[in-house]
Amino acid sequence: MCTVPGMSIGHTLLGLLESGPRHGYDLKRAFDEKFGHDRPLHYGQVYSTMSRLLKNGLVEVEGVEPGEGPERKRYAITEAGITDVRRWLATPEKPEPYLQSTLYTKVVLALLTNRNAAEILDTQRSEHLRMMRILTDRKRKGDLADQLICDHALFHLEADLRWLELTAARLDKLAAEVAR
Amino acid sequence: MMPAGSLLAATDLRKAYGPTTALDGAEFSIHPGEVVAVMGPSGSGKSTLLHCLAGIVTPDSGSILYNDREMADMTDAERSALRRSEFGFVFQFGQLVPELTCVENVALPLRLNGISRKEAERAALSWMQRLEVDDLKGKRPGEVSGGQGQRVAVARALVTNPRVLFADEPTGALDSLNGERVMELFTEAARSTNAAVVLVTHEARVAAYSDREIVVRDGRSRDMERIV
Numbered sequence: 001m002c003t004v005p006g007m008s009i010g011h012t013l014l015g016l017l018e019s020g021p022r023h024g025y026d027l028k029r030a031f032d033e034k035f036g037h038d039r040p041l042h043y044g045q046v047y048s049t050m051s052r053l054l055k056n057g058l059v060e061v062e063g064v065e066p067g068e069g070p071e072r073k074r075y076a077i078t079e080a081g082i083t084d085v086r087r088w089l090a091t092p093e094k095p096e097p098y099l100q101s102t103l104y105t106k107v108v109l110a111l112l113t114n115r116n117a118a119e120i121l122d123t124q125r126s127e128h129l130r131m132m133r134i135l136t137d138r139k140r141k142g143d144l145a146d147q148l149i150c151d152h153a154l155f156h157l158e159a160d161l162r163w164l165e166l167t168a169a170r171l172d173k174l175a176a177e178v179a180r
Numbered sequence: 181m182m183p184a185g186s187l188l189a190a191t192d193l194r195k196a197y198g199p200t201t202a203l204d205g206a207e208f209s210i211h212p213g214e215v216v217a218v219m220g221p222s223g224s225g226k227s228t229l230l231h232c233l234a235g236i237v238t239p240d241s242g243s244i245l246y247n248d249r250e251m252a253d254m255t256d257a258e259r260s261a262l263r264r265s266e267f268g269f270v271f272q273f274g275q276l277v278p279e280l281t282c283v284e285n286v287a288l289p290l291r292l293n294g295i296s297r298k299e300a301e302r303a304a305l306s307w308m309q310r311l312e313v314d315d316l317k318g319k320r321p322g323e324v325s326g327g328q329g330q331r332v333a334v335a336r337a338l339v340t341n342p343r344v345l346f347a348d349e350p351t352g353a354l355d356s357l358n359g360e361r362v363m364e365l366f367t368e369a370a371r372s373t374n375a376a377v378v379l380v381t382h383e384a385r386v387a388a389y390s391d392r393e394i395v396v397r398d399g400r401s402r403d404m405e406r407i408v
Contacts, residue, residue, distance in 0.1 A: 126404040132388035140364060154385060161384040
């Protein structure tokens with residue numbers, strides 16, 4: 001579970017550079033430790049991101065250590081980079097409207113084809129709870145950062161489950177509407 | 181069919197209150213050390229199921245076996261003894277006795293079983309420590325927060341070392357942080373004593389502390405483990 005979507009890896013690496021210059025390897029390690037969770041960054045992603053930031057003037061190479069190779073470069077954030085991080089943090093994320101739901105599609109299709117929609121909802125419900133158990137267990141054993149990221153996932157899964165419950169309660173009505 | 185090794189199992193339970201059917205062929209089973217969530221919408225029959233399993237309500241028909249004994253064959257006195265010494269209860273609102281201090285509340289089930297005050301309060305305090313409320317021992321329920329009161333109630337439910345714990349919406353009156361702490365401590369304590377927990381809840385986040393769940397709808401139960 002990587003908590004940083006692809007679009008903002010650059011901003012996250014930039015933000016990590018604000019506390020001081022680092023090598024590419026250090027950056028990857030800091031990123032994985034704080035945000036990578038089950039899905040660490042690939043080295044390739046780090047270096048391609050850093051060369052983009054370099055090209056855009058958001059970072060600069062502070063020094064190259066002997067040993068050659070791109071991984072020996074030490075990157076530092078520039079003033080433009082700091083401004084970019086500040087702007088990114090201050091911009092609210094676009095709330096996800098959640099209007100495209102595979103589950104909704106499955107339920108309607110099941111009703112249209114005279115299949116058991118309640119069974120689909122029940123099976124999904126069980127899968128959701130299974131994941132919630134895994135996250136609850138992980139939360140119990142983890143530190144505060146782990147608890148927060150698991151909570152984020154748990155609240156979303158809980159919202160799905162409430163939708164599953166509500167839909168199960170409205171299946172007859174939905175079936176009548178779909179048949180019209 | 182009662183699953184092998186069950187501590188408590190019910191088959192084909194039926195119960196009606198006048199014209200209203202509360203249970204319509206419900207099934208249930210639990211093993212020692214297991215936490216089973218009973219979920220379902222309001223009015224689905226989940227609380228009636230819990231009350232039947234705990235011997236508080238007598239079903240119209242069906243079988244409930246506790247430790248291989250048919251509950252319907254027990255006398256009232258036997259069922260009461262069972263509830264007092266082998267079963268523990270936690271409800272939505274702690275239901276502590278307001279005139280007693282917290283430690284006296286926790287010690288109460290032991291006192292009712294004839295155990296000396298000193299001995300009962302010693303055991304009570306050790307459970308209060310595990311539930312992290314031992315510092316409240318001299319306070320009355322009215323002087324503690326909802327979350328603290330519920331932890332005191334959990335300690336009271338555990339003090340007799342019950343084999344089955346029945347919890348009906350145990351976090352229903354708490355905010356999510358307090359509710360989670362109660363669930364953490366509660367399930368941890370129950371697992372450490374190998375007690376079985378029947379947990380009635382409509383909250384998925386609470387049910388996530390269980391090992392498996394059954395869903396009750398229109399008085400019928402469904403074991404979710406058997407569908408996937």
